[in-house]
Amino acid sequence: xxxxxxxxxxxxxxxxxxxxxxxxxxxxxxxxxxxxxxxxxxxxxxxxxxxxxxxxxxxxxxxxxxxxxxxxxxxxxxxxxxxxxxxxxxxxxxxxxxxxxxxxxxxxxxxxxxxxxxxxxxxxxxxxxxxxxxxxxxxxxxxxxxxxxxxxxxxxxxxxxxxxxxxxxxxxxxxxxxxxxxxxxxxxxxxxxxxxxxxxxxxxxxxxxxxxxxxxxxxxxxxxxxxxxxxxxxxxxxxxxxxxxxxxxxxxxxxxxxxxxxxxxxxxxxxxxxxxxxxxxxxxxxxxxxxxxxxxxxxxxxxxxxxxxxxxxxxxxxxxxxxxxxxxxxxxxx
Amino acid sequence: xxxxxxxxxxxxxxxxxxxxxxxxxxxxxxxxxxxxxxxxxxxxxxxxxxxxxxxxxxxxxxxxxxxxxxxxxxxxxxxxxxxxxxxxxxxxxxxxxxxxxxxxxxxxxxxxxxxxxxxxxxxxxxxxxxxxxxxxxxxxxxxxxxxxxxxxxxxxxxxxxxxxxxxxxxxxxxxxxxxxxxxxxxxxxxxxxxxxxxxxxxxxxxxxxxxxxxxxxxxxxxxxxxxxxxxxxxxxxxxxxxxxxxxxxxxxxxxxxxxxxxxxxxxxxxxxxxxxxxxxxxxxxxxxxxxxxxxxxxxxxxxxxxxxxxxxxxxxxxxxxxxxxxxxxxxxxxxxxxxxxxxxxxxxxxxxxxxxxxxxxxxxxxxxxxxxxxxxxxxxxxxxxxxxxxxxxxxxxxxxxxxxxxxxxxxxxxxxxxxxxxxxxxxxxxxxxxxxxxxxxxxxxxxxxxxxxxxxxxxxxxxxxxxxxxxxxxxxxxxxxxxxxxxxxxxxxxxxxxxxxxxxxxxxxxxxxxxxxxxxxxxxxxxxxxxxxxxxxxxxxxxxxxxxxxxxxxxxxxxxxxxxxxxxxxxxxxxxxxxxxxxxxxxxxxxxxxxxxxxxxxxxxxxxxxxxxxxxxxxxxxxxxxxxxxxxxxxxxxxxxxxxxxxxxxxxxxxxxxxxx
Numbered sequence: 004x005x006x007x008x009x010x011x012x013x014x015x016x017x018x019x020x021x022x023x024x025x026x027x028x029x030x031x032x033x034x035x036x037x038x039x040x041x042x043x044x045x046x047x048x049x050x051x052x053x054x055x056x057x058x059x060x061x062x063x064x065x066x067x068x069x070x071x072x073x074x075x076x077x078x079x080x081x082x083x084x085x086x087x088x089x090x091x092x093x094x095x096x097x098x099x100x101x102x103x104x105x106x107x108x109x110x111x112x113x114x115x116x117x118x119x120x121x122x123x124x125x126x127x128x129x130x131x132x133x134x135x136x137x138x139x140x141x142x143x144x145x146x147x148x149x150x151x152x153x154x155x156x157x158x159x160x161x162x163x164x165x166x167x168x169x170x171x172x173x174x175x176x177x178x179x180x181x182x183x184x185x186x187x188x189x190x191x192x193x194x195x196x197x198x199x200x201x202x203x204x205x206x207x208x209x210x211x212x213x214x215x216x217x218x219x220x221x222x223x224x225x226x227x228x229x230x231x232x233x234x235x236x237x238x239x240x241x242x243x244x245x246x247x248x249x250x251x252x253x254x255x256x257x258x259x260x261x262x263x264x265x266x267x268x269x270x271x272x273x274x275x276x277x278x279x280x281x282x283x284x285x286x287x288x289x290x291x292x293x294x295x296x297x298x299x300x301x302x303x304x305x306x307x308x309x310x311x312x313x314x315x316x317x318x319x320x321x322x323x324x325x326x327x328x329x330x331x332x333x334x335x336x337x
Numbered sequence: 338x339x340x341x342x343x344x345x346x347x348x349x350x351x352x353x354x355x356x357x358x359x360x361x362x363x364x365x366x367x368x369x370x371x372x373x374x375x376x377x378x379x380x381x382x383x384x385x386x387x388x389x390x391x392x393x394x395x396x397x398x399x400x401x402x403x404x405x406x407x408x409x410x411x412x413x414x415x416x417x418x419x420x421x422x423x424x425x426x427x428x429x430x431x432x433x434x435x436x437x438x439x440x441x442x443x444x445x446x447x448x449x450x451x452x453x454x455x456x457x458x459x460x461x462x463x464x465x466x467x468x469x470x471x472x473x474x475x476x477x478x479x480x481x482x483x484x485x486x487x488x489x490x491x492x493x494x495x496x497x498x499x500x501x502x503x504x505x506x507x508x509x510x511x512x513x514x515x516x517x518x519x520x521x522x523x524x525x526x527x528x529x530x531x532x533x534x535x536x537x538x539x540x541x542x543x544x545x546x547x548x549x550x551x552x553x554x555x556x557x558x559x560x561x562x563x564x565x566x567x568x569x570x571x572x573x574x575x576x577x578x579x580x581x582x583x584x585x586x587x588x589x590x591x592x593x594x595x596x597x598x599x600x601x602x603x604x605x606x607x608x609x610x611x612x613x614x615x616x617x618x619x620x621x622x623x624x625x626x627x628x629x630x631x632x633x634x635x636x637x638x639x640x641x642x643x644x645x646x647x648x649x650x651x652x653x654x655x656x657x658x659x660x661x662x663x664x665x666x667x668x669x670x671x672x673x674x675x676x677x678x679x680x681x682x683x684x685x686x687x688x689x690x691x692x693x694x695x696x697x698x699x700x701x702x703x704x705x706x707x708x709x710x711x712x713x714x715x716x717x718x719x720x721x722x723x724x725x726x727x728x729x730x731x732x733x734x735x736x737x738x739x740x741x742x743x744x745x746x747x748x749x750x751x752x753x754x755x756x757x758x759x760x761x762x763x764x765x766x767x768x769x770x771x772x773x774x775x776x777x778x779x780x781x782x783x784x785x786x787x788x789x790x791x792x793x794x795x796x797x798x799x800x801x802x803x804x805x806x807x808x809x810x811x812x813x814x815x816x817x818x819x820x821x822x823x824x825x826x827x828x829x830x831x832x833x834x835x836x837x838x839x840x841x842x843x844x845x846x847x848x849x850x851x852x853x854x855x856x857x858x859x860x861x862x863x864x865x866x867x868x869x870x871x872x873x874x875x876x877x878x879x880x881x882x883x884x885x886x887x888x889x890x891x892x893x894x895x896x897x898x899x900x901x902x903x904x905x906x907x908x909x910x911x912x913x914x915x916x917x918x919x920x921x922x923x924x925x926x927x928x929x930x931x932x933x934x935x936x937x938x939x940x941x942x943x944x945x946x947x948x949x950x951x952x953x954x955x956x957x958x959x960x961x962x963x964x965x966x967x968x969x970x971x972x973x974x975x976x977x978x979x980x981x982x983x984x985x986x987x988x989x990x991x992x993x994x995x996x997x998x
Contacts, residue, residue, distance in 0.1 A: 041359060071835075089824040089834065091741070097781055099744040115688070116745045116821045191846070281816040281841055292817055295667035296688040296748075313365070321359070 035329075042325020048318025049258075055083050055128035069137065069195035070130040070283065084125040088284050091117035102300055112303030114289065115296055120307040126284035127308070131315065134199045135264040141203030142264075143257050146210025151241050151249070153211065154218030165215070168208040176205045180271055184278040193280045198271065202264050213256050217249045224248075251330035258326050262319030269312045286312050423656035428682045429671055433635040433663035434811070436845045439614035440592075440606040441585040442533050443543035445886070446844070447711065447867040450582055452629070455637050455659075456504075457585035457620030460495055460526065461576070469763060469870045470909060474580050477646070478521065478621065480562075483579070489571035489907045495579070497523060497562040501644045503588055504619045512612040513619065516590040518642075521621050523558035529586045530556050530566075532604060539597055540604045542852070545885050546583040548878060549574075552904075573907045577871040591617040623654040635661045667813065687814050688748045710760035710868025713742065713815070719889050721856035723801035728794040735776050735791035736829035745821050746814045753777055756920045757875040764872040764913065766920045774924055788829045795830045804856070805838045807847055809864030816841045822863070851888040872916040876900060880923065896922060 026034070036043040059079040067075045080087065092113060094100040099117035103109055111120035153164045171179075183201040184190065221227065222245060230244045272279045272287025273294075281288060290308035293301035430448070437446035441453045462477040463469055476482065479495050486492035503509075505518035532538060534550035541547065552575065554567045568575055578584060593610055597603035603610075606617045618626035623643040627636030638658040645653040665674070672691040675683040685692050696702055715733075717724040724730055739753045755777075757765040771777050775787050809815045823837045842850075842859075850859035869875050878886040881900045882893070899919045906912040 044363075087824070087834070089820040089827075091821060091824055097779075097784075098749075099741055101744060101748075115748070116818075117741075118820075191842070192840070276813070276816075277810055277841075282819055282839060292813075295669050295813065296686075297668050297672070297691055299694070300688055300690045317363075 035325075039325045039328065041321050042328070045318045045321025045323070045325060048314050049322045052128050052132060052315050052318065055081055055125045056132045057082055058084075058129075067196075069199060070133045073133040073137070078129070081125045081129065084122045086119050086122040088122070088126040089118065090122070092119065093117065102303070104303060111307040114293065114304040115301055120304055123284040123289055123304075124286070124307050124311045127286045127289065127311065128315075130195070130283065130285050131265045131268060131312075134195060134202065134268050135261045137196070137199035138202035138206060138264045138268075139257055139260050141200060142206030142210050142260065143253060145203075146207045146256075147214050147246075147253055149207070150211035150214025151218050151245060154215035155222055155237065155241050155245065157219075161215075164211075168211060172208040172212075176267065177270060177274070179205050180267065181275055181278065184271070184275070190278060193278060195280055198268065198279055202267055202271075205267070206260060206264065210256055210260065213252060214249060217252045218245055221245050221248050255323055255327040255330060259320060259323030262316040262323070265319070266312065266316050423654075425657050426659040426681050428659070428661055428680050429663070429666055429674065430661045431663060431666065431811075432661040433629060434632050435629065436843065438543065438605070438607045439618060440540075440543070441587055441620075442529070442583050443540055443545075443605060443607070444583075445545045445867070450867070452626070452635060452637070453585060453618075453620075454622070455624040456618050456622045456626050457587060458501075458622050459580060459584040459586060460497075461580035461584075463580055463870060469577070469761060471576055474576060477580075478526075478586060478644075479579075480647075483576065485576075487571075489573075489905075490575075491568050491571055493566045493568075493575065493579075494559075495526070495564045495566070497521065497526070497564070498644060498647060499562060501621050502642055503621055504625050504640055505642065506625060508616065509619055512616055513590050516588055516619060519588070521586065521588075522561045523564045524561075525586050525588050526564050527556050527558050528589045529584075532592075533583065535604075537601065538604045539599060539601045543605075544583075545878065546578075546581060547885050548881070548883065549578040549581065549583075549873075552578075571905050571907065573904055573912060574871050574873045577873070581870060581874065585620065588619060591619050624658065627658065632663050634663065685750070686812060687746065689750045690748070710758045710870075712754055712758055712866055712868060713746070713864065714866050716851060716859075716862045716888055718851070718856060718860040719891055721804070721860035723798065723803070724860060726798045726801070728798040729801060732791040732795035732798065732830060733826075735787045735794070736826065737776065738825040738829070739777060740779055741821060741825060742818070746818055756923045757872060757916065758868045760868060761870065761875070764875065764916050766917055766924075776924070791829055792831065800831070802836060803832065803838070804860050805840050807850065807859040807862045807864075808839055808841050809847060809862070810841050810843050812865065815864060818863075872903060872912065872919075876916075876919050876923075877904070880919075 057078070058081045061077040061079050063072075063077040064075055065072065067073055071078050092100045092103075092109070094103075100113055101115050101117045103113040105112045109119045109121065111124065114120055114123065149164060149168075153161045174182075180201050183204065184193075184198065189197050227240060227244050230240050235244070269285075269287030269290065272285050273291040276288055276291055279285070279288070286308045289304060290312070293304035293308065298305050430451070432448045432451050435446065435449050435452070437444045437449045439449070439453075441457050444450065444453070458478045460477060460479045461474050461483075464473050464475045474482075476498075478497055478501060480498050481496060484494040486494065499520075501521040503516055503519050503521060510517040530550055530553065533544045533547055534553055535541065536551075538544070544550070552568050552570075552572045554569045556564065556566045559565050566575075572578075587606070591606055593605060593608035594602040595610060607614045615626060615629055621644065623640055623645075624637040625640050627638045629635045636658060637660075639654055639656060643654060645651060662680075665671070666686060668686050668688045668691055671680070671683045671686065672695070674680045675695065683692075715737075717730060719725055719730070743749060743751045743753060752759055752768070753771065755766045755771050755774075759765050759768060772779065775783075775790070778784065778787070808819055819839050819841070823834050823839070826832050826837055827834045844864065847859055847862055847864060851862060853859075877900050878884040879889075880887060880891055880893075880896055882891065882897050896919070899915065899922060903912055903915040903919065906915055
């Protein structure tokens with residue numbers, strides 16, 4: 004009897020102990036928008052930029068090539084681009100309709116070659132986005148590996164790696180980029196893949212530094228200690244116990260880094276256009292051209308391309324900040 | 338309890354840096370968006386391009402009427418006071434961008450000609466920019482016009498000025514003690530001409546005007562001041578040859594004649610033995626070769642012992658030197674430098690609007706406008722597929738949207754041109770006639786007809802795939818134009834844009850590639866080229882089967898006959914007509930001579946302003962009613978020369994004294 008009394012009766016749970024109802028995706032999104040409006044704005048810009056890069060895939064497979072074949076299959080004209088990348092327009096006199104102000108036909112006006120600025124912005128998004136993704140993929144992959152190993156083992160290896168990367172980081176990133184791209188084989192045959200890898204290379208120290216910092220605290224956690232106790236090897240510990248637990252930081256680094264890389268690519272094309280492929284739409288190149296020919300007469304291209312760069316970077320920064328707040332339990336509010 | 342929403346926290350929090358920046362960014366974005374939305378316009382009223390490619394827009398009639406004529410190098414001048422000097426003129430230009438050799442006989446690069454022409458002299462020179470006729474050739478090192486023997490002449494006797502000295506500085510004395518201050522002799526002239534016609538020289542491929550000097554049968558120094566030249570036959574432009582771009586007189590001492598590969602003399606100034614090429618730039622010109630920092634700056638310094646065309650009282654050259662900066666060659670930077678008074682003279686690169694604007698703001702600025710004898714061209718290797726097919730070449734010729742080239746590259750301030758540049762109005766096919774020819778005519782119906790024919794020809798040739806097309810990397814408007822070029826090739830010939838492969842390359846690399854027989858390299862190119870002076874310069878080296886610049890490898894006996902004929906026709910009017918026939922023949926693009934004039938279309942019409950010179954002078958305490966005029970002529974001449982190839986005759990005026998006003 005006493006035993007029977009000890010066992011709680013199985014019946015319907017009291018209301019105060021009921022599991023919370025899991026809200027749907029839409030409700031989560033709305034909640035996020037309400038609580039993090041700036042983050043939501045950032046995500047809107049990011050999603051819009053992603054949308055600008057999308058086009059109907061073509062059945063042409065091969066080696067990945069930037070910007071129109073970033074994953075080995077070719078993307079067609081972006082859905083959001085009303086015209087071709089180089090399509091120009093003529094006025095009633097049969098001459099190129101250059102430097103036109105915005106109109107219903109050309110939402111952001113035309114540039115000095117009579118091309119639609121909005122169309123160039125959309126096509127240029129593909130270049131910025133895919134260079135950014137490739138560069139960040141490289142930087143994050145290598146930086147994470149270095150950061151995890153360096154932070155996990157510490158000791159002389161950590162010291163050596165960190166001092167080496169400190170030395171690399173002591174050069175201004177833009178100068179390092181220009182230095183890499185000014186190597187003769189790259190200048191004689193500029194390639195967007197080379198630009199992406201150069202940007203990724205420059206980003207490695209920053210990524211590994213953040214990852215290493217997180218690993219240094221993670222490796223002291225009890226579950227890591229427990230893994231060691233049960234005989235997990237270093238590789239296993241790093242791969243299955245540390246890496247999954249630092250992924251939130253890696254994701255945040257990736258998302259905020261994308262804005263930085265997009266800005267760096269645009270700056271590179273603006274400052275040293277000869278070191279980057281000059282074909283096709285590019286926010287940095289097109290902004291540089293408009294600026295060099297005179298902002299007075301090329302006002303609309305400047306507004307269009309500078310605005311695109313600014314909004315993209317702002318979007319990635321705001322989205323990254325919001326992501327960090329959401330993924331880091333210590334920063335969760337409410 | 339109130340739910341801790343974002344807005345609740347928003348109003349409670351302090352204004353952090355992050356919030357401030359975010360707010361500022363959002364406000365900025367909003368304002369930009371508002372501007373975009375609020376300033377909409379209709380494209381029907383946005384025709385900013387010019388009426389006929391001649392670029393009449395932007396300036397206004399009042400300024401058009403003020404456009405001065407080109408200032409003559411030899412116009413009447415009055416001596417400057419003994420203590421009056423012109424200071425150092427500063428401007429931006431391509432002069433430091435030397436992509437070619439230093440050797441005055443082995444270069445073909447416009448900016449290098451500009452540098453060299455201040456340092457070296459020739460027997461004769463042109464005094465007129467636009468009328469390159471015999472009447473406008475005047476003595477430079479020569480004492481007078483040559484004595485021409487024979488009818489038509491086959492023998493020329495040239496008398497040199499006496500007392501002309503080579504440059505003399507401490508640096509020159511240390512490297513070439515025997516040359517510093519040595520008097521120029523007839524042997525120097527013989528050496529300068531002989532080496533360019535020497536078929537055994539290991540540098541023969543670099544003598545770009547060799548075909549001119551190979552018309553010489555014998556050349557000898559009769560005495561220290563007399564040269565006797567016999568030609569192999571009557572050569573009409575021979576007098577011009579003595580005033581042409583590569584006719585500079587160099588002393589033998591500066592040339593490395595030690596054995597090179599194969600045991601033959603190296604025969605060049607561009608050697609890595611002994612003094613560097615820059616230290617070998619020793620001539621008899623009005624300026625010393627100062628310092629050349631590649632791509633950054635070129636400095637020239639006054640030669641106080643210059644012979645001054647036999648008028649020492651004028652104390653030429655007036656300027657103490659000039660400095661050309663090769664960085665920031667774009668309109669925005671140029672405008673900023675000009676407004677900050679960091680340059681004394683400037684002109685537009687692509688967009689002339691800022692020049693017009695400054696002129697409107699400050700009407701007292703000097704303004705100069707002139708055609709420039711440079712051009713953008715396409716070259717084909719006619720032995721390479723698909724350009725060995727005349728239909729393909731003609732299709733490209735007709736499909737090329739020359740007016741778009743003018744509108745995009747020169748903001749409408751350029752002009753289409755034929756085989757001879759419009760700046761050389763005497764020899765160029767009349768512009769009115771040019772505008773009636775296929776590929777150039779611009780009415781809607783005519784253009785439609787040309788494009789239709791282009792498409793038909795291209796399809797008849799099997800719509801072949803193009804090899805990689807090489808574009809020059811400077812000026813920046815050339816690589817910028819690649820997209821537009823692809824667009825009109827796509828529209829007019831139906832070539833998919835992704836099948837048009839292009840590569841941007843430096844001129845030095847392009848020059849190597851077009852000289853190469855490989856069809857994998859630069860079988861079609863797109864770039865800027867110097868303009869020239871005489872009819873012969875524009876056509877013979879390029880299109881004669883033995884021409885030194887015939888990188889097309891064109892061989893057309895009919896064309897050769899015409900080109901040879903213009904060399905033996907001494908009657909100017911008849912030669913001019915022959916020149917027209919040659920140009921029409923080339924433009925007709927028929928038979929094997931169909932080098933197409935793709936984008937050989939444009940010729941820039943530069944608006945040059947300058948005028949800070951006056952204040953610059955005043956700051957240096959050289960006031961006086963004539964200082965502006967003096968500065969004007971010199972500044973303009975340099976600025977024009979910088980932007981012009983074959984500029985010897987143009988850059989020389991700033992060696993002058995004060996013009997009589």
